Amino acid sequence: MTKYRKRIYEIINTSCSHLNAYDVYEIIKKEMPDVVLATIYNNLNALVDEHMINKISIPGKIDHYDKLVKHDHLICSRCGKLIDFKFEDLTKNLESQAHVSIVGYDLKAFIICDECKNK
Ligand SMILES: [Zn+2]
Ligand SMILES: [Zn+2]
Structure with a gap:
């Protein structure tokens, strides 16, 4: 797992709010200034594909990401x-x-x- 993926996974799993890719980007950028938004998207999608986080899609709104714990x-x-x-x-x-x-x-x-x- 890349350092970005690991950190993104941690962020989504410890957050009580439902972050979108921009929110995650803002957090990661403070820690690793070289990161680009596409990297955040790629890693979020990979985590969703691996069933490690959930994607919440609402028509007409930006996608949000959420921890897996059932709710x-x-x-x-x-x-x-x-x-x-x-x-x-x-x-x-x-x-x-x-x-x-x-x-x-x-x-x-x-x-x-x-x-x-x-x-
Ligand atoms: Zn409202
Ligand atoms: Zn939720």
């Missing part, structure tokens, strides 16, 4: 803000409907966040 998301449909949330585990319910074993699922619930509500 769900509330997403503001106006500003795109992601809030970590843990819904009751739906695996059993999904399995009884689909009649197959569910190995994982990705649940996003859309909301209007307090900030947007007050605008």
Whole structure:
């Protein structure tokens, strides 16, 4: 694993916010000034391919990256803000409907966040 990949993995796994490639770039640049944005993208994508981090894609918004620990998301449909949330585990319910074993699922619930509500 390259020094960049290792550091990016650490950053994503210890962050509670959902960083995008620019956020990661800003952090890494302070530590390793030679880094370029393409390197950040390549390493983020490689980590996603290796199933070491999650990519959260929301149509019309920049991709965010997230740790693997299972949790769900509330997403503001106006500003795109992601809030970590843990819904009751739906695996059993999904399995009884689909009649197959569910190995994982990705649940996003859309909301209007307090900030947007007050605008
Ligand atoms: Zn919002
Ligand atoms: Zn999350």
